[in-house]
Amino acid sequence: MATxxxxxxxxxxxxxxxxxxSNRMKQETKDWLIKHGCPxxxxxxxxxxxxxxxxxxxxxxxxxxxKAVRQHANGDTVKNQAVRIxxxxxxxxxxxxxxxxxxxxxxxxxxxxxxxxxxxxDENQDGYYPPYQIAVYTHVDGKGHKLHNHIIxxxxxxxxxxxxxxxxxxxxxxSFREINDAVCREYGLKITQERSKKVxxxxxERELELKGQYVWKNDLRTRIDEALAEIRKKNIxxxxxxxxxxxxxxxxxxxxxxxxxxxxxxxxRISRGKRLGTNYERESVDGYEQEIKQQREQQERARExxxxxxxxxxxxxIDAVQNHQQQLEQxxxxxxxxxxxxxxxxQAVIELVRSIQQAVDRSIALMKHLRAxxxxxxxxxxxFQDKIRQxxxxxxxxxxxxxxxxxxxxxxxxxxxxxxAIVAVTLRDELPENSSNPLIAATADMTQxxxxxxxxxxxxxQFEFSGRxxxxxxxxxxxxxxxxxxIAKRQAKRLSGIVDEAVERQKKNAExxxxxxxxxxxxxx
Numbered sequence: 001m002a003t004x005x006x007x008x009x010x011x012x013x014x015x016x017x018x019x020x021x022s023n024r025m026k027q028e029t030k031d032w033l034i035k036h037g038c039p040x041x042x043x044x045x046x047x048x049x050x051x052x053x054x055x056x057x058x059x060x061x062x063x064x065x066x067k068a069v070r071q072h073a074n075g076d077t078v079k080n081q082a083v084r085i086x087x088x089x090x091x092x093x094x095x096x097x098x099x100x101x102x103x104x105x106x107x108x109x110x111x112x113x114x115x116x117x118x119x120x121x122d123e124n125q126d127g128y129y130p131p132y133q134i135a136v137y138t139h140v141d142g143k144g145h146k147l148h149n150h151i152i153x154x155x156x157x158x159x160x161x162x163x164x165x166x167x168x169x170x171x172x173x174x175s176f177r178e179i180n181d182a183v184c185r186e187y188g189l190k191i192t193q194e195r196s197k198k199v200x201x202x203x204x205e206r207e208l209e210l211k212g213q214y215v216w217k218n219d220l221r222t223r224i225d226e227a228l229a230e231i232r233k234k235n236i237x238x239x240x241x242x243x244x245x246x247x248x249x250x251x252x253x254x255x256x257x258x259x260x261x262x263x264x265x266x267x268x269r270i271s272r273g274k275r276l277g278t279n280y281e282r283e284s285v286d287g288y289e290q291e292i293k294q295q296r297e298q299q300e301r302a303r304e305x306x307x308x309x310x311x312x313x314x315x316x317x318i319d320a321v322q323n324h325q326q327q328l329e330q331x332x333x334x335x336x337x338x339x340x341x342x343x344x345x346x347q348a349v350i351e352l353v354r355s356i357q358q359a360v361d362r363s364i365a366l367m368k369h370l371r372a373x374x375x376x377x378x379x380x381x382x383x384f385q386d387k388i389r390q391x392x393x394x395x396x397x398x399x400x401x402x403x404x405x406x407x408x409x410x411x412x413x414x415x416x417x418x419x420x421a422i423v424a425v426t427l428r429d430e431l432p433e434n435s436s437n438p439l440i441a442a443t444a445d446m447t448q449x450x451x452x453x454x455x456x457x458x459x460x461x462q463f464e465f466s467g468r469x470x471x472x473x474x475x476x477x478x479x480x481x482x483x484x485x486x487i488a489k490r491q492a493k494r495l496s497g498i499v500d501e502a503v504e505r506q507k508k509n510a511e512x513x514x515x516x517x518x519x520x521x522x523x524x525x
Contacts, residue, residue, distance in 0.1 A: 002089050002090075002093065002181075002184045003088050004086065004173075004176060005085065005088075006083065006085050006176060008080040009083065009084045010080055011082075013063045016063045019049060019139075019152055020047065020048070020049050020059070020060075020062075020137060021048025021049055022046075024047070024048045025045070025046045025141065029140065032145065033097055033140065036097045038096075038098075042099040050102050050139070050140050051103055051105070051106040052137050053106055053110045053136045054133075055110070055114055055130065055133070055134040055136075056131075056132065057134065062152065069154060069156050070156050073156045073157075073161030073162075080155065082153055082154055084152055084153075085116075085151040086150060087109050087112065088147075088148040089189070090190075091146060093189045094189075096145055096147050102140065105138050105147045106138040107187075108149075108184065108187055109138065112151075113136060113151050113153065114134070116175075116179050117134065117153060118130040118131065131158045131160075133154040136151050137149065137150045137151075201217075216264075216265075217269075219263060219264065220247070220261060220269065221280065223242070224242065227242045228241075228285075235296065237289070238285065245261075246262060247260070248261065255283065256273075256282060257272070258272045258273065259271055259276075273285065
């Protein structure tokens with residue numbers, strides 16, 4: 001990207017001397033170039049201008065030749081003898097360490113100067129070269145290490161000896177910049193971005209800026225910019241903001257506007273807006289102020305709408321909260337009822353479990369009681385069996401015969417006799433009337449007891465309930481069974497005494513028999 005700067009030179013000799021720079025190449029510049037890849041052989045010359053060229057002049061003797069033309073034209077009495085243009089190139093476009101790029105840089109400067117000062121495009125025509133003396137010097141030094149050209153133009157016209165003048169230097173500079181962009185484009189370089197016309201600066205202003213001197217128009221622009229920024233932040237008009245900064249604004253006609261203030265040097269300065277730039281013209285300023293006003297109105301409408309929306313939202317939110325609260329209260333009530341129902345169910349389950357536990361405990365107790373009764377009766381049966389075994393064989397056989405007889409009588413009674421009440425079910429009542437043997441009677445009572453209580457069977461040598469007896473037992477009520485159990489216990493108690501008495505009697509009979517036998521033996525002896 002190539003840029004150009006343009007200013008006047010009072011002394012052409014001084015400008016040429018600086019641009020040519022005979023024996024003024026600094027050693028640190030050479031060292032930097034060599035360090036970054038520049039061939040050392042390309043830096044044998046110690047002049048600052050590594051490449052030079054000229055139009056209608058020899059660049060080496062440019063000072064003498066330009067002076068001769070000026071003396072011939074007007075005696076060398078002009079105030080500004082030359083125009084100086086500095087053309088710079090970025091490192092992206094031209095590498096400063098390459099000698100080939102040095103020549104390209106000089107060629108671009110040469111072509112730009114030829115076109116800028118009136119040269120024709122057709123090389124075959126007489127006007128191809130402009131009627132001015134122009135020297136182009138290419139430098140490789142400088143703080144930025146960028147390739148740049150110093151173009152020195154003698155202001156005296158070779159044809160009519162008149163001085164090079166323009167009505168508007170700023171406008172002329174803009175035309176020069178367009179030519180510079182066209183040439184750079186032809187050489188494949190990037191062109192500079194279009195300079196904004198929002199701020200207009202003359203060549204004199206730019207020269208003062210380069211020298212670091214005070215420019216009153218820049219001061220005026222700064223004050224106007226600050227005022228424009230303030231009216232955007234605060235609700236004030238432009239006149240008040242400018243007056244606070246010492247600037248008086250005056251609108252003239254339909255499109256005119258001018259600004260007046262006292263500069264730092266104490267001088268009263270007045271400038272029209274169009275001389276400061278399009279940003280400061282009336283159309284731009286009024287449009288800017290109108291835009292801010294519209295923005296404020298839009299913001300105010302937006303705030304009003306936001307307040308209205310917030311009010312609606314607040315109302316809807318309150319309604320929603322109230323509805324939610326009602327639903328929540330209803331939910332809490334329903335939940336309370338559910339909790340109560342669950343509590344009642346839980347209590348009922350607890351009562352049921354307690355009842356079941358009590359029933360289980362009662363069942364366990366009853367089982368333990370029945371088990372104890374069973375063990376007690378089993379022990380009584382064993383004791384009874386032991387007592388029976390003590391009888392002699394004859395009595396036992398007699399008992400067996402009687403038992404068979406009882407079984408036979410019971411079998412017959414099943415077929416013929418009518419059913420009897422369960423309380424009257426006894427085997428003793430079925431024995432023959434002449435069965436007065438106490439042992440048989442005791443055995444019958446014991447058998448009745450065992451059958452009644454254990455509900456056992458007698459098959460062959462065991463007793464068995466008949467069908468009607470079983471039916472009677474199944475239909476018996478708990479009170480009847482309890483009564484039967486009492487009867488059985490009483491009979492067992494009575495049976496125990498009878499059996500014991502029969503056993504004692506049997507022992508005595510046995511002793512008497514032995515005594516009789518012993519006496520009979522003595523008598524035989």
